[in-house]
Amino acid sequence: MPGSSLWLLPPPSHPLHSILSTLITTTLPSLFLSESSSSTLAPHFFTPHMTLTSEISPSVYGKSPQAWLDSIPFPPTSEVHVRFKDVTTQDVFYRRCYLRVRVEGVREVVGIARARGVEGEDEVGEKTRRWVEWWMEEYGPHVSLMYGSVPMDEDKIERVVKAVAEAGIELSKSADGEDGDGWDGGVVWLVPTDQPIAEWKPIAVREL
Template sequence: MPDSALWLLPPPTHPLHATLSTLISSTLPSTEPSAASDRVSPHFFAPHMTLTSGISPSLYRDDPQAWLDSIPWPSAKQVRVRFEGPRVQSQDVFVRRCFIKVRLDGVREIAGLARAWGVNGQEDVVPESKTDEWLREWPRVYGPHVSLMYGDMPLDDDKLVEVTELVEKAGILLSEKNSKCVWSGWDGGVVWLVETGSNHIRDWKSIAKRELS
């Protein structure tokens, strides 16, 4: 069976859920060349911040919902996803072709818990543990972020400026200087357990969900 990941999505009633979904599925793909190759063809996925990947199906076996519910998730008011600008970013990594950085402080607890339970066989983030070490390295080697586009071809500076303008036009706050933007992130959200082992993103699927309360 394919490995899985834990994603954190905006609450379904939060305006950012619809806004990010539109950017990912429609607005940003429309800026790509009409004769796009596989390297830049659009990939559609739910708006999310990945908490951790590399989760073995042996953990949840035939009852993924029970496993997800057994994790002592923090309350919604303890989770604060906040975007970090001043613009969108791009890296030469398929799932980070175009993304918005997220500040670590508001998601450190929930990401650490996801890593501890999902990968390291721990029930808490103990000092000097594997999870504690991962949390120190995470911002440097991967870091919390919300992806906007996947692909093998990074965006150049001109494209990043264009995409940043579209993201801010949609109301997402990346720079404090832009007073017209209204959403700097979201609180709480819904945790998805997603099978992501397939090479085809269209085959990725959520197998359990847990709304933070």
């Protein structure tokens, strides 16, 4: 993945931080043992997060990534609401299996991340608004559970849904997704995602 990314993580003290980590690193790999034992299909482990934006050029933050991250006018915790809608899949490596997130609770934080990180706008302007509309149609906010190149059929998705429920995560039962589990606010990481997945570590961190 070229450039760097801004991620939104659950607060470290939030139960979902450990629940999602266990799903990603232990529970879900154990459901698909043939893949986990394959040298070519072995699962990739990563910190649970929702990507706010990616493809940020290192020239944007230069030698002061923390100062740059601190300068972004993110909305306060009271205006950032990550809510899980359902489990789904796409035939894309980084979205092999993921939790869809309700758009309305994260639209503002995604917008300012994109504006400052990629579009060169101090505030959310026309370029960023156009991108957000495109992004909602093509990708939408999500929290990945599994990366990989092997397609997920309906049976596999149902097994993941069951594992998510057994872990204590309640998905939305309404059309707008407002009643699903999730978290408010969180921690933003700036991560050089042009490195191998195993080396994805933050170079700047900020709590909302």
